[in-house]
Amino acid sequence: MSMLITGITELVTGEEGADGAVEDPLHAGLGVLRDAAIVIGGGGEDSAATVEWVGPAAQAPAADWAIDLEGRSVVPGFVDSHSHLVFAGDRSAEFAARMSGTPYDGGGIAVTVEATRAASDHELRTLLQRRVQEMRAQGTTTVEVKSGYGLTVEDEVRALRLAKEVTDEVTYLGAHVVPPDRRDEAGRAAYLDLVCGQMLQACAPHARWVDVFCEPASPHAFDGDESRRVLEAGRQAGLELRVHGNQLGEGPGVQLAVELGAASVDHCTFLADAEVEALAGSDTVATLLPGVEFSTRQPYPDARRLLDAGVQVALASDCNPGTCYSSSMPLMIALAVREMGMTPAEALRAATVGASKALRRNDIGRIAVGLRADFAVVDAPSWLHIPYRVGVPIVRTLEV
Numbered sequence: 182m183s184m185l186i187t188g189i190t191e192l193v194t195g196e197e198g199a200d201g202a203v204e205d206p207l208h209a210g211l212g213v214l215r216d217a218a219i220v221i222g223g224g225g226e227d228s229a230a231t232v233e234w235v236g237p238a239a240q241a242p243a244a245d246w247a248i249d250l251e252g253r254s255v256v257p258g259f260v261d262s263h264s265h266l267v268f269a270g271d272r273s274a275e276f277a278a279r280m281s282g283t284p285y286d287g288g289g290i291a292v293t294v295e296a297t298r299a300a301s302d303h304e305l306r307t308l309l310q311r312r313v314q315e316m317r318a319q320g321t322t323t324v325e326v327k328s329g330y331g332l333t334v335e336d337e338v339r340a341l342r343l344a345k346e347v348t349d350e351v352t353y354l355g356a357h358v359v360p361p362d363r364r365d366e367a368g369r370a371a372y373l374d375l376v377c378g379q380m381l382q383a384c385a386p387h388a389r390w391v392d393v394f395c396e397p398a399s400p401h402a403f404d405g406d407e408s409r410r411v412l413e414a415g416r417q418a419g420l421e422l423r424v425h426g427n428q429l430g431e432g433p434g435v436q437l438a439v440e441l442g443a444a445s446v447d448h449c450t451f452l453a454d455a456e457v458e459a460l461a462g463s464d465t466v467a468t469l470l471p472g473v474e475f476s477t478r479q480p481y482p483d484a485r486r487l488l489d490a491g492v493q494v495a496l497a498s499d500c501n502p503g504t505c506y507s508s509s510m511p512l513m514i515a516l517a518v519r520e521m522g523m524t525p526a527e528a529l530r531a532a533t534v535g536a537s538k539a540l541r542r543n544d545i546g547r548i549a550v551g552l553r554a555d556f557a558v559v560d561a562p563s564w565l566h567i568p569y570r571v572g573v574p575i576v577r578t579l580e581v
C-alpha cells in the first residue's frame with residue numbers, strides 16, 4: 182500500500198543538492214522544496230514505511246491513500262542522539278537550588294541512582310515509555326538512551342534491557358560516576374575494574390555504544406586516564422565510542438574522543454583552540470546540549486566558533502533528571518539560535534542530519550527516496566516557525 186502526502190508548504194529534505202530546492206541563504210543546506218508532496222510505501226508489523234517519491238505536488242504520482250496537510254511544513258524527524266531516560270525519583274529541588282546560585286557538579290546523580298535502584302521494572306518501564314512518547318509528540322523519531330543510574334552489574338544490565346525495548350541506540354554508561362560508597366582510592370579503583378570487567382561483559386550484549394563522563398573538574402566523574410581505560414575496554418568488547426567531555430571545565434575529553442575515533446563528544450562547553458582544531462580535522466561530531474546550560478546556568482557552548490572551524494555539529498536534548506529535564510528538540514533548536522550563534526538552518530541541520538552522523542547512521546535525519554519515512558509535521562507555513570514560535574507545541578511526529 183502507498184500513501185500520498187500533499188498540502189506541504191515547505192518540505193525540508195535535508196538533501197543539500199535536492200532538485201528544485203529553494204535558493205535562499207535562510208534555508209542553506211536544507212534542500213527545501215515548496216508546495217511539495219511525498220509518497221511513502223511498505224511498512225507493517227516487521228518493517229518501517231519508506232519514502233518512495235519526493236517532489237513538487239503538481240508532479241506527484243497517484244497512490245492508494247492520500248493525506249492533505251493543508252498548508253503545513255514537514256521536516257525530517259529529529260534525531261535525539263543523547264539522553265538518559267531510564268531513571269526514577271525527582272530532583273526538582275536541585276534545579277531550584279541551581280537557579281538561586283548552587284553550582285552543578287554531578288553530585289546529584291547519586292540521588293537518582295538510589296531512586297532508580299529502588300524502582301521496580303514496571304515502574305522504570307512506565308517512566309521510560311512516557312518519556313519516549315513525550316519525545317515523539319514533539320517530533321523526535323530516533324533517540325539514543327544511556328544507562329548510568331544503576332552502577333551495579335544487575336542495575337546497569339536492567340537499564341540497558343529496558344532501553345533496548347524502545348531503541349536500538351543503547352549506550353552503556355557504567356562510567357557515569359563512581360558510586361558514593363566507593364569514593365576512597367581503593368573503592369574507586371575497584372569500581373573502575375568492575376566497569377571495565379564484569380559489568381562490561383554483562384552489559385555489552387545489550388548495547389551498541391560505550392560512554393564515559395570524562396570530567397576531572399567533577400570529583401564524582403572520571404579523569405583522562407580512567408576514561409581512556411573505559412573506552413578501550415568497551416571497544417575491545419565490541420562497542421562503539423561516545424564521550425561526555427568538557428562540560429564543567431576544560432579537560433581531556435575532547436582530545437581523547439578524537440584520538441580514539443569516537444562517533445561523538447558531547448557537551449563541548451569549555452574548549453581551547455587545540456580542541457576546536459582537533460575536532461575540525463576529525464570524524465568526531467561535537468554534540469551540543471543547550472538545555473544543560475539553560476538548566477545549570479552555565480555559559481552556552483560557542484557553536485559559531487565550531488561551525489566556522491568546519492566542525493561537524495549536532496544538537497541533542499540530554500534529557501536527564503539533573504542537568505536538563507527537557508525532552509524538547511524544538512527548544513534545543515531555539516536555544517541554539519538565540520544563545521549559541523547558530524542560524525535556524527544550521528540548528529535544524531544539527532538536530533537532524535548532524536545528529537544522525539553522531540550516531541553514525543545514514544538512514545535517518547533526511548527525507549529521501551529509500552530512507553525510512555521518519556517525519557515531523559510543523560503546524561506552520563514555514564519550518565522557520567520552530568525557533569520562531571518558541572515554547573508553542575507546533576511540531577509533532579507524523580504517524581503513518
Ligand SMILES: N=CN[C@@H](CCC(=O)O)C(=O)O
Pocket residue numbers: 265287289290293394425428473499501502503504505
Ligand atoms: N554529565 C553527566 N551526565 C548528565 C547529568 C546527569 C545527572 O545530573 O543526573 C549530563 O549529561 O549532563
Ligand SMILES: [Zn+2]
Pocket residue numbers: 263264265425499501
Ligand atoms: Zn548526558
